[in-house]
Amino acid sequence: MSFSQALSGLKAASKNLSVIGNNIANSATYGFKTGTMAFADMFAGSKVGVGVRISNVVQNFNDGPTITTDRGLDVAISGNGFFRLEAENGTIFYARNGQFLLQPDRTITSMEGFKLTGYPVDNGVIQQGANPVPITIPEGILGAKQTTQGFMQVNLSSTSPVITAPFEPSKPDTYSWVTSTTVFDSLGNAHNMNLYFVKTADNSWEMYYQDGSVANSPVVPDPTPTVPPAPPAAGIPITFDTNGNITSINGSTPPDFTFDITTEPLNGAPSFTFSLDFAKSTQQNLSANSVSNNFQDGYAPGEFVGFQINDDGTIEGLYSNQQRQLLGQIILASFANPEGLQPEGNNVWSETRSSGQSRVGIANTGSLGLLVSGALESSNVDQGQELVNMIVAQRNYQANAQTIKTQDQILGTLVNLR
Template sequence: MAFNTGLSGLRAASVDLDVTGNNIANASTVGFKGSKVQFGDLYASGFLSGGTNPIGDGVRVQDVKQSFGQGNISFTDNGLDMAISGDGFFILNNNGEIRYSRAGQFGIDKDGFVTNNQNMRVQGFTADDDGNLSGIRGDLQIETDNLAPRRTTNLRSDLNLDSRQSVLESRVVDFQTVSMGDLTVDDVFRIAYSDGTNSPDITIPAGSTARDAAGIINQQRGLSASATTAVTLGQEFSITDLEDALAAGDTEFRIELDGQNVPISLSGVSSLQGLVDAINASSATSLSASLVDGGSDIRIIDNRGSNVGISFASTDAGVNQPLEVFQGDVNIQSDRTVQDILPAGASSEIADAFAGGDLRITNSFNPLDQRTYNHATSTTIFDSLGNSHELTQFFVKNPSPGNGIGVSEWSVYLQIDGELVAGTDTSPYTARFNEDGTLQSINGDPNGEIVITDWIPKDPNGEPNGADGPPLPGEEVVTPIPEPPTTSAFVVDLGNTTQYGANFGVNDQRQNGYSTGRLSGLDVSDQGVIFARYTNGQSKSLGQVALASFNNTNGLSPVGETTWVETFESGQPIIGAPDTGTLGSIKASSVEESNVDLSAELVNLIIAQRNYQANAKTIETSDAVTQTIINLR
């Protein structure tokens, strides 16, 4: 009996040595799980009884149990290497046979499938062409085709316009010219300003020169004036008589400015051109003369608006033109602070001239002149061919429609590749803001959307580049732009724009288009989603790794190559996405090392060796005792 007991001990110790040796051999195997031998003693027993002999019959190996404890996670330089932190197994397709593994050393085969180093395909949840994950499980495949371009259909700008900015645009009313000859009585008027105030009554006395009237007007807030007096001799005098007088030689030509004589030297003057030269050479620097109407008339201008008196006489020619006085005209302008000019009496030449004047903008918006807009920001958009274009938004502060109370207003201009779009070349969009700085509307739309329907994508030479163009006339454009888009129409969303007392800033600006791109790399998230990175800066999910767990992990059967298969004892797999339920998360560019504790295994190796030696000693001792009995004779 001692022989059998010792022999069972040798067998058990040998199995322990084998298991310990296997653990040591796989101490560096990725995803390996160490095993431990479990022993049980043996006793003789009969049917329905424990027997009468309490002496044991040795030992037997009850089980070799694997330890599925977590191994250390180490980083690698392979983006597709994955480690499971927590519970779960990778699902591998081995030519139709499903295996499970913790070894995440993966790569890509010639067909783009994600495989392990035994060419088993990794299974997961596949994605559609738009990168949307489905619940369908299959072999994960990396598509290496170029990413098709996507046109821009929406641009969202989240920005702040500085409410402290001043109004840059200057609006000017050009009065009709006021002739001083029409002021036969005092002209009395007052100015109504845009801030609701009025000026005192202003009087221009009858008989004032244009120069005097301009001086009075220039003293008023919001008004400016210039005065000129122009006389055409061919209209006021007989130019033939003047030519005859100059030709006769004994001629006097007289000019007075506000009654003061201006000396004109006629020495050697015998023609109209000579007279022009003499006037321009006079001491009166405000005077200028020129030939008009093909050289047949003379035009004399005093640029200060003095009363100009003119006469000429010639004894030899028998000509005597008496002195005639001409009054000047006043040209008046008003800036945006002036709302109206009102007569303070029965009528006013100044008020009538204001009412008949023309409105013009002296510094109208010009995208090439940064002095004509307050803020600007640019972003890149894409057409249907993936060509990039630059869209610039310009913002110009307007006068408040409520005199600065309750509502603020800005003009919005849009430009693509240097051409104004959305009709802003003729009429900008108007953005209104509430008193709390939030957007009230854009052209009455509370959503703050601008729909661009007139953009024709062009090449660098300014010619259409073949991409989809604007909608056809009468074609309705709805927002958001439905998929797939068929025109170049897109939406600029300014709904999050604010107007606070802070510096202009673009908080966020996103558009949904992109150019074509080539695959440049892969990333894996903690949820096991495989993202493809492209050269155009886009990313797209290609699939998600699936994990499986079992109610009885120890029931799995190892089949080599660091894989296991399902058995009746393990139960059916519970399959799900990483980091959900009880399943662990994925660590990318990492692998799970073997969970073998090499120090402990070396100690176990010594213990197994001692056990083997001790059991061998039992057999040796039994042999010696048996030999003693044999020698009794």
């Protein structure tokens, strides 16, 4: 019996050395998880054991150190969760290694060619809860967006003199100040809208606008006298209170300080109307009229120049017009028992009955961990501990070999009895 006990010990120690060697070999493998051999004793109907057997190889899913790479396609998971990958045949795998590649067909894959999956985008909105699909990075242009609304915060100097002469855009002495805002039509043409301000009395102003990108465009309201002669049309009225706060514009009172501006047709694009909000504009005694804030929601078309993976897993396309567009969102998968996952090699695991079914979601929700863009999770192998484990396994092997040697000596003594 001693021979079988020792042989089982030799086998177990050898397998343990294999596990330790595999850990050490993968100490530089990103996302690798340490394996530990679990042993169980064996009995055969008596209180004297008949040796040892290998019960399982338990994986340690604690986080490995996160290292910064500054590579756009590197993503680390901090905490619970796995990347969900799809093979060409539709098989689903799970990984902690966040080293990804961009393939010629614009899909994002692992180094082994498995496609990274996530939530798709529809009309710029992430479809959370939809069936996960392979993430692709399209290279098409981002079409123009026509301006629908704008915001401008100005300060009109209270020391500006009152203008009595009829307004004419070609005569600077008939208006107090001119500024402009750029808006975009449906084809992405820029319209430089000139805004003319005329102080008509204390705390009272009028405004005219003109599409400066179109030659000979009319001024609105039209200040030209009609025939038969009549007074010029008044501009859009703006009034302030004695504290310099705007009280009305074109008849609108708080909280609505917007009015509509219509552009002229340009390069095949029709005219369009957008609303301009002058809320928070003031009249204060500054040395000059000024614009402190100017925003509008349109933009020209742009060419694709790159993409960025954010820490929440969203992927944004970057375009030459300084705009961004959502392209998808990386999802994470969690399991009731990660130690029940089946290692498949190539830095991936597969789902088993023991692990339970995967539960998918986005990073930093529920039990799922964080994503760190431009970083990778290192192996969680502790080389110092593994070297100590190797010495212990070696001694176990030697001790079991010594058991065989001792049993052999005892048998030799019995054989030599006369």
